[in-house]
Amino acid sequence: MTILVGIVGHDLVSKRVAGAVAAQEDMVPSPHQPDFCDVVVNCAADPLRLAIPVIQGPGVRREQGPCFSLLADRAEVLTAPSLQIATANVLAFARLLHALLPLGVVTRFFASTFRRAGHATEPRTGCVDALEPLFADPAEDWDLGCLFTERVPTYHVSRTRGPYTHSDLHTLKIDLATTPALTDVLAALKRGPRLMVGAARDGFPNTAQVQEFFRDMGTTDSYTVFVWEESVAVVDGSVVLMVDVPQETTPIPEIIDAIRLNQLPGVSLAASVAQTDAALRVRTRWADWARGL
């Protein structure tokens, strides 16, 4: 079956969705009106309700509906009339938890998040030279509730916005019920889908160099989130790490998975992730990049 995917709204995410859909073997972007598609990805500001399933993009105002991430409930996703894609940051948190949960129960989650003021093209993006604590983000708070409910008993996210445009950078402290070995943590992160673990000593000292690497590799868009290996530590039973999250591109693979899992009953989340990443040429292991050196 080839899934006909309609795309509503034109923004930094939607134009990437079109390209990502076109790269998949089992879906095509549809030029038709939404009612003549199998599923619609909505990237407008307000939620869309149609007779066919709608994947609500990360920028859509939140309403009800399951929230999709790598930790989504497969059964809930299938044929759901409306699926909310989590924000890029919550998707990143989900990827990290997806990787770390096999190491043990997470008892508490704390994120000190640094958010870019906005994309370079956005005309109103806050102060040119200031840091601004943000005390609420309704969409992200909604997604966090979906992600952590019945999974992590306690969580807190502190947010600060600063004069910068590329990506968000977060410091996470994840408390586990059993203390893992650092080697196990690094191994788990390196296995995790859509997580790239790189080292500052290998030429990634700051976010600009991370961006430049992907530009130079011909994949200006990085669908992975980047974890600095030297930032990963185990401190009194907690995993501490820093992660770079590109805002426009992180949601793209999960949107593709949401489309596939909503429409095709025989596909598992893991299988969809593998299929999506192969089509998008997502490379997360440094060894895969370094092979060319």
Added chain:
Amino acid sequence: MRVARVGILGYGVIGKRLADAVRAQQDMELVGVAGPPASFSLRDAQLLGLPVFVTESPKPGDATASFCKVRGNLDQLAEQCEVLLDCTPSGVPVQYANLGRRHPHLVTIVQGGEKASSVEVSFNSFANYAEAAGKKRLRVISCSSTGVCRFVYTLDRAFGLRQAFISLFRRAADPGKRSKNPTNALSPVMGQSHHAPDVKTVLPHLNLYSVSLDCSTTFAHVLNFQADLRQSVETAEVLAALEAMPRVVVGEGLRTTADLAEHYRDLGRPRQDRPEIYVWKESVGATGTTVYATISVHMESITIPETIDCIRAALPFMGDHNWFSIRLTDQALGIAKAEACYRR
């Protein structure tokens, strides 16, 4: 009343502020300021009427040759002082280590950029005032570390602190300086940052971990805390403890670090300085035994009050009571809180 005779080496971001702070104290006298003869900051010192000394002989064209009436060299300044505040850039004080050997009477106080191992004691007014007595070479912990110290000290004293995790977002450069940070990038520090270990030089019993990154802004740092206490608390209790603490301002309604700078400019603070840490009231929350909060540190001025206290702490004749010194310093600098905040 006997006054402490104080000299300053390095009239830069910190040195010029300490010069003003020393002159504001009734029990201190500023003997002079010293620096490289080419430094235009010494021109400004001369304009403000401060006695100017130089670290080497001026050459034609040097700022001091053109603008200053040079009173002498560094040794001549040191001879007249009881305390020398070394405010030279990080790594430079070691070049002047022999000064103490040539002038054994001299107490030297360096700033937080120097290694703790290079001094007899690291200092914070609240944490370890008494340890400074009689020491000859001391160090005030760094700007961000001072901010962390004030916050965790407050929680520890009021409720007992089991552990704290601190995430710092630091300005890339002071307003007047160049930055090594790329214009549009964030530069994370790999592994634990120096701040928690720095605070533990004065509060060794605390369990702290810190991480930091640098970002392209100039006004101030922002710090996020997750603190686990030894007892359950309500948010109101945490706020009350912070509000009762000197050199801590709890405020709301000022959105950004730029807003803070404007606010303190409007208050008439010299150089729009804010030696106090600013706690965003909107950020403070307590859940059981855990407290979350966001604060701002003005890195150019936060260590000034602590350095003044360090002078008193090091000189035996000035008294050994830290709360006495803290109150005197704050009153002289115009940042004093209600009298009750200083009763211990």
